[in-house]
Amino acid sequence: MTMIPTETGHAPARPRLPRALVPLANILGFLWRSPTSAFGLIVLGLLIAMALLGPVLAPYDPYAQDLQATLQAPSAAHWFGTDELGRDILSRLLFGAAITLRIIFLVTIVVGPIGMAVGTVAGYFGGRVDTVLMRVTDIFLSFPSLILSLAFVAALGPSLNNAIIAISLTAWPPIARLARAETLTFRKADYISAARLQGASPARIIWKSIVPMCLPSVVIRLTLNMATVILTAAGLGFLGLGAQPPMPEWGAMIATGRRYMIDSWWLVTFPGIAILLVSLAFNLLGDGLRDALDPKQMNRR
Amino acid sequence: MTTPLAIENLSMRFGAVTVLPDVSFEVAPGECFGLVGESGSGKSTILLCVSMLLSGWEGRIAIGGRAVRDMSLMERCRSLQMVFQDPYGSLHPRQSVRAALSEPVRIHRLGDVDARLEQVMTDVGLPVSFLDRYPHQLSGGQRQRVAIARALILEPSILLLDEPTSALDVSVQAEILNLLQRLRAEKGFTCLMVSHDLAVVDYMCDRFAVMQHGEITEILPRSAILPNAATHPYARQLIDASIAYENAM
Ligand SMILES: Nc1ncnc2c1ncn2[C@@H]1O[C@H](COP(=O)(O)OP(=O)(O)OP(=O)(O)O)[C@@H](O)[C@H]1O
Ligand SMILES: [Mg+2]
Numbered sequence: 001m002t003m004i005p006t007e008t009g010h011a012p013a014r015p016r017l018p019r020a021l022v023p024l025a026n027i028l029g030f031l032w033r034s035p036t037s038a039f040g041l042i043v044l045g046l047l048i049a050m051a052l053l054g055p056v057l058a059p060y061d062p063y064a065q066d067l068q069a070t071l072q073a074p075s076a077a078h079w080f081g082t083d084e085l086g087r088d089i090l091s092r093l094l095f096g097a098a099i100t101l102r103i104i105f106l107v108t109i110v111v112g113p114i115g116m117a118v119g120t121v122a123g124y125f126g127g128r129v130d131t132v133l134m135r136v137t138d139i140f141l142s143f144p145s146l147i148l149s150l151a152f153v154a155a156l157g158p159s160l161n162n163a164i165i166a167i168s169l170t171a172w173p174p175i176a177r178l179a180r181a182e183t184l185t186f187r188k189a190d191y192i193s194a195a196r197l198q199g200a201s202p203a204r205i206i207w208k209s210i211v212p213m214c215l216p217s218v219v220i221r222l223t224l225n226m227a228t229v230i231l232t233a234a235g236l237g238f239l240g241l242g243a244q245p246p247m248p249e250w251g252a253m254i255a256t257g258r259r260y261m262i263d264s265w266w267l268v269t270f271p272g273i274a275i276l277l278v279s280l281a282f283n284l285l286g287d288g289l290r291d292a293l294d295p296k297q298m299n300r301r
Numbered sequence: 302m303t304t305p306l307a308i309e310n311l312s313m314r315f316g317a318v319t320v321l322p323d324v325s326f327e328v329a330p331g332e333c334f335g336l337v338g339e340s341g342s343g344k345s346t347i348l349l350c351v352s353m354l355l356s357g358w359e360g361r362i363a364i365g366g367r368a369v370r371d372m373s374l375m376e377r378c379r380s381l382q383m384v385f386q387d388p389y390g391s392l393h394p395r396q397s398v399r400a401a402l403s404e405p406v407r408i409h410r411l412g413d414v415d416a417r418l419e420q421v422m423t424d425v426g427l428p429v430s431f432l433d434r435y436p437h438q439l440s441g442g443q444r445q446r447v448a449i450a451r452a453l454i455l456e457p458s459i460l461l462l463d464e465p466t467s468a469l470d471v472s473v474q475a476e477i478l479n480l481l482q483r484l485r486a487e488k489g490f491t492c493l494m495v496s497h498d499l500a501v502v503d504y505m506c507d508r509f510a511v512m513q514h515g516e517i518t519e520i521l522p523r524s525a526i527l528p529n530a531a532t533h534p535y536a537r538q539l540i541d542a543s544i545a546y547e548n549a550m
Contacts, residue, residue, distance in 0.1 A: 189390055190385040190386075190387060190390040190391035191390065191391055191392055191393040191394075193354050193383075193385070193391075194383070194385065194391055194448075194451065195393075195404070196354060197352055197354065197378060197381075197382060197383055198378055198404060198405040198408055198451075198455070199374050199375050199377075199378035199379075199405070199408050199409060200404065200408055204408070208396075208404070209393055209396075212393075212395045212396075213394075213395065
C-alpha cells in the first residue's frame with residue numbers, strides 16, 4: 001500500500017476566519033444572482049443603511065412639530081409631505097427604519113434559539129419529553145398570533161418592548177414545530193448513532209449534529225416569518241399597543257394618519273409602502289435562501 | 302487471555318416480535334468473526350445490541366470479561382466502535398473530515414488532536430489534506446476510509462462492521478477489505494463483521510456464524526466454505542448457493 005508522505009500534513013494551517021466567511025460569501029453571491037432575492041438584499045441593505053444613517057440623512061427632526069405647516073402635500077421642502085402636527089414624514093420614515101430593524105433583530109434572536117431548542121430537544125428525545133413540549137407548543141399555536149400578542153400587550157402594558165416580547169412569544173411555536181420535524185427525519189441516521197458511539201452527550205449531539213442540520217430551514221422560515229412579524233408589529237402599532245406616540249414607528253404612523261387619509265393620502269401611503277417593501281423583501285429573501293442554503297452551495301470554495 | 306467478546310443468551314424483541322430468541326457465541330482474541338444469513342435474520346440487531354445503541358435486550362454481553370451494561374459510556378466507547386454499512390449516511394454532511402475525526406478526541410480528552418488526526422489519516426491511506434474536505438467532496442471508498450478512521454481513532458479493542466463494503470463498487474470493496482486486514486494486523490483489534498457475501502467472509506473472517514430467523518444455525522471455520530462442510534441444511538444451502546453464484550460469474 002502506498003503511503004502518503006507525512007510532510008504534506010505539516011503545511012501551515014489556513015487562517016480560520018476567511019474559511020468561516022466562505023459560506024457566507026457564497027450565499028450572498030448566490031442570492032445576488034437571482035433578481036428577486038437581489039431585490040430583497042437591496043431593500044434589506046437600504047433598511048440597514050437608513051437605520052444607521054437616518055439621523056444624518058433626515059432633513060428634519062422627526063419629533064419637531066411645526067403647526068404652521070401641517071398636512072402639507074409632498075413638495076421640494078418636504079419630499080413626502082408633513083403629518084397633522086407638521087412633522088416631516090421622510091424624516092420620520094428614516095428614523096422608523098431603526099425601530100423596524102430593532103424589532104426584527106430582537107424577535108430573531110429570541111425566537112430562533114427558543115424555537116430551535118424546543119424543537120430539537122423534543123425531536124431528539126421523543127417520548128414524554130416530546131409530548132409535553134409539543135402540547136405546550138400546540139397551546140401557543142392554537143391562538144391567532146395577533147390575538148395572542150394583543151392579549152400579552154394588554155396584560156403587560158402597551159410599549160414597543162412589550163410588543164417585541166409579545167410577538168416573540170407567538171412566533172416561536174412554528175419554528176419549534178419545524179425544527180422538531182427536521183430532527184425526526186434524521187435522528188435515526190447513522191451519523192447520529194456514530195456520534196452516540198463516540199460517547200457524545202445528548203446536549204453535544206443536539207448542538208453539534210442536529211442544530212447544523214436544522215439551521216438552514218429554520219433560517220429560511222425565520223426570514224419568511226419576518227414579513228409576518230413586521231406586519232404584526234405594524235398592526236400592534238396601528239392599534240396603539242406597540243410603539244407609543246410620538247415614536248415614528250411605521251404602523252403607528254399609519255394609525256394616526258388614517259383620520260386624514262381621504263384628504264392627505266401621503267400620511268398613510270409612504271409608511272404603507274415602506275412596510276410593504278420590507279415585508280416583501282423578507283419573503284423574497286426567504287425564497288432565495290431556500291435555494292442558496294444547500295450544503296453543496298454553502299461549502300463550495 | 303480473556304475472551305474479547307462473549308455473548309450469552311442474548312434475546313431481543315421489538316414489541317411482540319422476537320427478533321433474536323437466544324443467541325450465544327464467543328469471539329477469540331484477534332479473530333475476525335463473521336455473521337452471515339438471510340436479510341432480516343437479525344445480524345445488524347446483534348451489532349446494535351453489542352454497541353448498546355439498542356438497550357432493551359436481555360442476556361449478557363461481555364467485552365474482555367466485563368459486562369457492557371456495567372461499563373461507563375466513556376469506557377464502552379473506547380473499547381468498542383462500529384463502521385456502518387452506508388458511508389453516505391454515516392458521515393455528518395455538514396462536518397468536515399477534521400471536525401468528524403476530532404470530535405471523539407475532544408470528547409475523550411485525548412489531547413494532541415492534530416497529531417492524532419494526521420496519524421489516523423495516514424493509517425487509513427488518505428492524504429492529510431483531505432482533512433478539510435466535506436463528505437460530498439469524497440468518493441464512496443474515501444468516505445468509508447474516513448468512517449474507519451473515526452472508529453479507530455479511539456483505539457478500540459473490538460470493531461463492529463455492518464456490511465462495510467456492500468455499498469461500494471467491487472474494486473473499491475477489495476481496497477477497503479485490504480485496508481481492514483492490514484489495520485487488523487497492525488493494531489490487533491478483534492472484529493465482528495456482518496456480510497452478505499461469502500467471498501468477503503472467506504477473505505476476512507476466521508470463523509463465521511450462519512443465522513436464520515434470529516438463531517445461529519451453525520458456527521463454521523473459514524476452511525469449511527469451499528468443501529461445504531456445513532452440516533445444518535440451511536447453512537449448506539446458503540454456501541451451495543453462494544458457490545454456484547461465484548462459479549456462474
Ligand atoms: N426498530 C425496529 N422495530 C421493529 N422491528 C425491527 C426494528 N429493527 C429491526 N427490526 C426487525 O428485526 C429483524 C432483524 O433486522 P436486522 O436489521 O437485524 O436484519 P439483518 O439481518 O441485518 O438484515 P439485512 O441483511 O437485510 O441487513 C427484521 O425482521 C426487522 O424487520
Ligand atoms: Mg443489516
